[in-house]
Amino acid sequence: MDGVLDRIVVVRDGRGPEVLLVHGGAGPRTTWGALAPLADRWTLAYVHRRGYPPSPPPRERQDFEVDAVDLAPLLNSCRPHVVAHSYGVLGTLMAAAAAPDSVRSLTLIEPPLTYLVPGDPEVARLAHIGDAVLTHGMDTDLAELREFLRLAGASIGDGPLPEGVAAGVRRAHGARLASEAHPRLDVIRDAGIPVLVASGDHAAAHERICDALAEVLGGERSVHPGAGHFVAAAPGFAERFEVFLHKHSMGP
Template structure:
């Protein structure tokens, strides 16, 4: 279906899962139980799995949005997006709100929502350093960023590959999804975080306000919120309540 590779699991209405800087397997561990009622479509963003490489080898949330618009139009799914994947998901939802049943956004760093907060400024500086310089980033900043992103072991092959994939990506500071359009369309929304970083909590609070969204905090798994003990049940309840 379309440009992107996807794994399909379960049966029932479609739930599209859009990962960020880590692949689907790491990002969505913990949601297996949802396959009993829902068809889980694990999307592979460009550069991951069997999906094509991104243009010029550079991750770009606007390219993601074009890809996801095609996916959403095909199935009219519920959408669950994590971290960098949330930029493309929100952009696509704003462009084609009739193609989306609901959106759940997990720790997507929309810096413009809290530009003056010291914690957000620090997070932006770390992220920009790693995305701009990749493996040549300041070692201390790289270690701190990876720890916040849920990859404290900076020497593993998987972490090294993730850093190279993120290198030269379009910077999150340029993302400006039309949150008002999503809210005006009446798309049910939920915003989730893992209670491990104050700057991300503030961004998620403000995103929830902008979308008129349900706001949940699911601690216990750091940035990989889907694996937190309470998250799968909460997501299942939200999907069921908003399937129409």
């Protein structure tokens, strides 16, 4: 289906300059719930990527290039601040590179841009298990599946996977591999878009990727332990994030 009914859904709350929130494999509530108090001063625009109700299902599969197309009109409408998490960073970077003047700032949280750290065994391991889960879903080797889910912030014990976690794995199954994403970081850097790269200090691979991304983009870097992969819920993140937003909310 084409047209208005095929557009993704954005739920807005609050008042003030718009902050567009782009989730990754987990939904908006899980990813961004801790930022809700910012709605007193900012308009929080919660993107629901395809496959996350009330947005429509994917046309074929989860795909960061489709995410970029979906995000493009949201950027052009009001030049928002954009914050993106995990897989959601990939489409966000592509959309920003296609129209750098439409983005006020970028906050990027633990993206799977493993190619930025070649030759690192822990980063290579993250790439391998991430691609395995997207390729095989619930048929992924159980040890690798559990390793990936823990890195991705899922709450799992030693028993069967909780149904909500299993549903997330099934939703991601068949998605376009994150290792195929090579956004035009040079365009973003050369456009001078303010960038904050944040991580949770829970996995060496994520730290090294975020270090490399901040260096390539000439961005600020912050580390917030305490919430694993869901960095937005970590102590001190919301305060650091809002300082960054205020710093880059002046001007045209």
